[in-house]
Amino acid sequence: MSFDVLFNQFMSGIARGALLFLVASGLSLTFGVLRVLNFAHGSLYMLGAFLSYSVWTFLLMPTFGFYIAALLVAVIMGVVGLIIEFGLLRRLYSRGWPEQLLATYAIILIITDLVKWGWGGAFLSIPRPEPFTGAVFLFDFPFPSYNFFIILLGVGLVIFLWWLVYRTRLGDIIRAAAHDREMVSALGIPIPWLFTAVFVLGAAIAGLSGAVTAPFGSVALGMDIEIIIECFAVVVIGGMGSLPGTLLGSFIVGQVYAFGIMFLPNLALAFIFLVMAVVLIIRPWGIFGRPER
Amino acid sequence: MTMEANRTKENEGWTKRKWWIIVLILLFLAAPAVLNEFYLTVLCEALVMGMLAISFNLLFGYMGQMSFGQAAFYGLGGYTVAMLMVKWQFNFWLSIVAGVLVAAIAGLIVGYFCVRLRGIYFAVLTLAFGQLIWTVVFKWHDFTGGDDGIQGVFPPDFLKAPSSYYYLILIVFLISSWVIWKIVHSPFGHTIQAMRENSERTEFLGINIARYQLMAFVIAAALAGLAGAVWVPFYRSVAPSYLTWIKSGEPVMAAILGGPSVFLGPVLGTFVMTFFHAWVLGFTVYWPVVMGALILFIIFFLPGGILGFAIDTIKERRDKEKHPGKGMNHVS
Numbered sequence: 001m002s003f004d005v006l007f008n009q010f011m012s013g014i015a016r017g018a019l020l021f022l023v024a025s026g027l028s029l030t031f032g033v034l035r036v037l038n039f040a041h042g043s044l045y046m047l048g049a050f051l052s053y054s055v056w057t058f059l060l061m062p063t064f065g066f067y068i069a070a071l072l073v074a075v076i077m078g079v080v081g082l083i084i085e086f087g088l089l090r091r092l093y094s095r096g097w098p099e100q101l102l103a104t105y106a107i108i109l110i111i112t113d114l115v116k117w118g119w120g121g122a123f124l125s126i127p128r129p130e131p132f133t134g135a136v137f138l139f140d141f142p143f144p145s146y147n148f149f150i151i152l153l154g155v156g157l158v159i160f161l162w163w164l165v166y167r168t169r170l171g172d173i174i175r176a177a178a179h180d181r182e183m184v185s186a187l188g189i190p191i192p193w194l195f196t197a198v199f200v201l202g203a204a205i206a207g208l209s210g211a212v213t214a215p216f217g218s219v220a221l222g223m224d225i226e227i228i229i230e231c232f233a234v235v236v237i238g239g240m241g242s243l244p245g246t247l248l249g250s251f252i253v254g255q256v257y258a259f260g261i262m263f264l265p266n267l268a269l270a271f272i273f274l275v276m277a278v279v280l281i282i283r284p285w286g287i288f289g290r291p292e293r
Numbered sequence: 294m295t296m297e298a299n300r301t302k303e304n305e306g307w308t309k310r311k312w313w314i315i316v317l318i319l320l321f322l323a324a325p326a327v328l329n330e331f332y333l334t335v336l337c338e339a340l341v342m343g344m345l346a347i348s349f350n351l352l353f354g355y356m357g358q359m360s361f362g363q364a365a366f367y368g369l370g371g372y373t374v375a376m377l378m379v380k381w382q383f384n385f386w387l388s389i390v391a392g393v394l395v396a397a398i399a400g401l402i403v404g405y406f407c408v409r410l411r412g413i414y415f416a417v418l419t420l421a422f423g424q425l426i427w428t429v430v431f432k433w434h435d436f437t438g439g440d441d442g443i444q445g446v447f448p449p450d451f452l453k454a455p456s457s458y459y460y461l462i463l464i465v466f467l468i469s470s471w472v473i474w475k476i477v478h479s480p481f482g483h484t485i486q487a488m489r490e491n492s493e494r495t496e497f498l499g500i501n502i503a504r505y506q507l508m509a510f511v512i513a514a515a516l517a518g519l520a521g522a523v524w525v526p527f528y529r530s531v532a533p534s535y536l537t538w539i540k541s542g543e544p545v546m547a548a549i550l551g552g553p554s555v556f557l558g559p560v561l562g563t564f565v566m567t568f569f570h571a572w573v574l575g576f577t578v579y580w581p582v583v584m585g586a587l588i589l590f591i592i593f594f595l596p597g598g599i600l601g602f603a604i605d606t607i608k609e610r611r612d613k614e615k616h617p618g619k620g621m622n623h624v625s
Contacts, residue, residue, distance in 0.1 A: 037413045091593065097413055098359055099592050102549060105542055106592075109585035117579065225538065229424045232417045240414070266432040273425050277406050280418070284409045 004139035009258045011138060015147035017254025018154030022209035024231040024246050025161060026202035032178045032241030033198045036089060036100045040107035042228030044080065044203050048073050048210025049219045050115055053124045056214070066129035070211035074204045081203025085196050093195070108224065115221060125217035146215055153212060154250075157205070161243055174198065178241060230257075233272050237279045239289025248287060321463055325456035332571075333455050339567040340466045341524040342543060346551075346559035347473055348516035349544035354553035355477055356509050357489030359416045361541050362403070362423025363517050366396040368536030370518030371525040372430060375443040378526070385449050389522040396518020397511050399426065404510030408503045411492070420538055427536040442532030446525050458527050465523050469516055474556060476512065485509050539581070546584065550591050552598025561600055 027041045038044075055069040084107060092100050127133070132149045135142035165171040177184045177194055185191045213219070230253060235241075238249025253272055260271035285291045325333055349363045370392035377383035377391055403422045410418055430437045437443070452458045476482050484505055487495045496502050525531045534540065543566065544559065551562025566584075573583050595602050 037417065088589065095592075095596075098353075098549070099596075101359070101413065101416060102545065102588055103592055105545070106585040106588035109539075109542075109581035109588075113579045113582035113585075225424070229421055232421050236414070236417065236421075267429065269425060269428050273421070276421070280406050280409060284414075 004141060008138055008141040008143060009262060010255070011143055012147065013255040013258030014251075015150050015254070016257055017250040017252075018151045019209065019213065020227075020230055020234055020253055021154050021247060021250035022150075022157060022212070023206060023227050024234040024250055025157060025243065026205040026209075027228075027231050028235050028238075028241055028243065028246040029161070029205075030199055030202040031235070032243075033174055034089075034093075034195050036093075036097075036104070037240075038199075038202070039101060039104040039228070040084075040111065041202070041206055042224035042226075042231065043108045043111040044077055044206035045210040045213075045227055046221075046224035047080065047111055047115060048077050048207030049214050049223065050119050050124070050210075051076060051207070052211035052214050053119075053126060053219055056126050063130050066126060066215070069126075070208055073211040074208040077207025077210075078200045078204035080207075081200045082196065084203070085199040089199065090192060090195070112221065112224070121221055123217070124214070124219040126214040128215045150212060158247060165243060170197075229269075230272065233276050236276055236286055239286025241290075242286070242288040245286055245288030318467070325459055330455055333459055335567060335571045337455070337459050337462050337527055338524075339564045340462050341520050341527075342547065342567055343560040343563040344466055344469055344520035345517055346544040346547040346563045347470055347556075348513040348520065350548045350553055350559040351473060351477070351509060351513045351516070353545070353548055354559070355482065355489065356485040356506060358408075358411070358506065359545065360407075360419040360510075360513070361416045361538060361545065362419035362421075362426075363513070363544050364538065364540035365403075365423035365426040365536045366400055366514040366517035367521040367524075367540065368430065368531070368533075369399050369426065370396045370521030371531045371535055372437060372443070372521075373518075374522045374525050375446045375531040376437070378446050379443055385452075385526065389519070392522030393515050393518045396521070397515040400511045400514020400518075401507070404507045404514070408506035408510060420541070423536065423538055423541055427533060427538075430536055431533040437533075440533065442530055444530040446529050446531065448526040452526075455527075462523055462527065465519065469519060470557075470560070473512075473516065477556065481505070481508070546588055546591075548598070550587075550595075550598055552601030552604075554597065555600040555604065558598050558600040562598065565599070 023041070023045050027038060030041070031037050052066075052069045052073045055072050056065050059065040059069060061068065088103055088107070089100070092103055128144075128146045129149075132144075132146040134145050136145045136148065137143070163171075165174055173184060173189055173194060177189075177191065181191055184194075213223075234246060234249035234253050236249075237252055238245030238247070252275060256271050256275050257268050260268035264270070279287065283289075324336060328336060345363060345367050348366075349360060352358045352360050373392040373395040374388040377388040378385065383391070403419070403426075407415055407418045407422065431439060433439065447453065448458060448461075452461055477486075484495070484500060487498075488500075488502055488505065492502055521531075521535065544563075547562035547566050548559040549562070550565060551560065552558030566587075569587075570580060570584075573580055577583070591598070597605055
């Protein structure tokens with residue numbers, strides 16, 4: 001196997017890792033602060049993808065339609081997140097995690113049927129937006145330039161989240177609340193609103209990532225569970241609630257997927273699980289995670 | 294917290310008076326004479342899913358670990374029976390035994406990794422492994438039939454009539470739930486309940502938590518496999534949807550609906566759900582959204598599930614009669 005083939009595979013692994021980070025970062029951020037694992041995070045992503053198709057069709061703008069649609073969808077999904085957090089989750093923080101998990105599971109069922117009802121079972125896609133329509137040649141291999149857009153977006157999100165969490169006052173509060181929410185509350189910071197803000201941010205990121213996957217031509221029912229399983233692998237490997245962990249986990253899962261698919265195209269997922277199993281044996285709480293109390 | 298606290302030990306009054314169990318069994322024995330074929334089929338499904346719910350609740354209600362991948366073992370049991378009988382013309386009974394064994398072995402492998410984790414982490418890992426098993430079955434078309442599943446799984450002639458197969462399912466259900474009842478009330482059962490209450494203390498007593506949890510996990514997987522193995526010849530076919538996490542969610546919901554703190558709570562939950570499902574499908578295909586709404590309803594308005602809620606209410610009333618004037622803040 002020559003170097004250029006490997007490099008091409010490596011690059012598509014990076015693109016896949018970037019997409020995974022887009023979705024998993026919201027999941028991890030929500031878990032880190034709220035301590036609620038949102039099973040429905042993948043469904044928010046799926047809803048975002050379907051919505052972006054509709055918004056894009058509605059806008060009828062060839063050049064910028066896609067970008068505007070993606071941003072609008074992020075806003076809409078933020079509102080959806082607000083409704084979910086305010087209407088449901090907020091009442092469950094005092095309850096046990098089984099109830100919280102089950103409530104997010106119920107949201108999955110509801111969103112799945114909403115999508116089925118609203119869009120049918122069709123496969124939808126949006127053409128790749130300018131200027132990412134063509135392919136770039138990496139050592140004679142065509143590499144879709146849209147992948148670079150995803151990678152750029154992933155890097156942008158890493159920087160944004162890093163800035164938000166480590167360089168702003170909100171970030172200080174977020175990190176403090178992840179550590180000891182009672183103490184933060186005692187200092188007069190309204191924890192419920194912090195939770196709302198974080199959940200809305202997570203939902204908006206999920207919607208945005210759903211929107212930007214539409215040009216891959218994979219908007220369909222079932223994309224929610226497909227991505228959430230891989231995201232679970234990402235956060236289990238990297239450590240739940242840790243942003244550096246999510247970044248590393250996304251990178252690992254992306255690479256394992258890209259190279260696994262070369263050997264056993266149908267069972268790339270099995271390789272991801274193999275890595276997950278190894279991590280679990282050595283560090284059950286993930287590479288960057290904290291041991292459970 | 295409420296759920297952990299509400300999980301009481303078996304209520305004394307319920308276990309001492311056993312006559313109602315006999316009445317129930319008699320009712321079930323008489324069912325084929327009363328029900329038409331459609332409702333008999335629904336009843337069979339309810340019994341099989343009830344076994345799956347008991348298997349789930351051994352882990353959840355008793356051990357305190359939520360498995361979100363129980364359907365994978367159910368599906369493995371079903372697929373083993375279907376493949377052995379259709380592809381290699383295996384004996385019916387041997388195939389069912391093989392189905393249980395395959396599920397138990399899969400449970401041993403998956404459980405080996407999962408029992409290292411607690412709480413949400415355990416739920417996520419079981420879910421992920423369940424989906425992995427589903428992916429293998431779904432994509433390995435040459436071996437499992439992939440999306441098409443396997444059709445034409447017929448039981449022996451004397452079991453072909455729904456009413457006779459119903460009795461087989463009923464017997465399997467009764468024996469397996471009796472076995473699980475015995476396990477739950479054995480020293481082993483008390484140990485896993487101790488781990489639910491406080492795993493640290495249990496560990497300090499010198500108990501190897503991982504080993505006990507693995508044993509419980511394998512037992513639960515075997516029972517789930519048995520449920521799938523007896524269901525498939527009745528339904529005559531098996532499909533990958535048997536292994537999905539939507540299916541895994543059903544016992545979770547059944548347990549929480551019926552009440553995980555009571556042995557038969559999950560079975561009651563299954564019955565309510567299965568008959569409700571049969572009824573809802575009469576006028577809409579959007580069953581998941583109904584199920585989602587139902588879950589939210591239970592979580593918000595019926596904490597502890599139907600039986601858990603009922604028993605708590607009865608207890609409270611009794612306490613009030615015995616000690617009038619005292620509040621409800623008793624500790625059982």
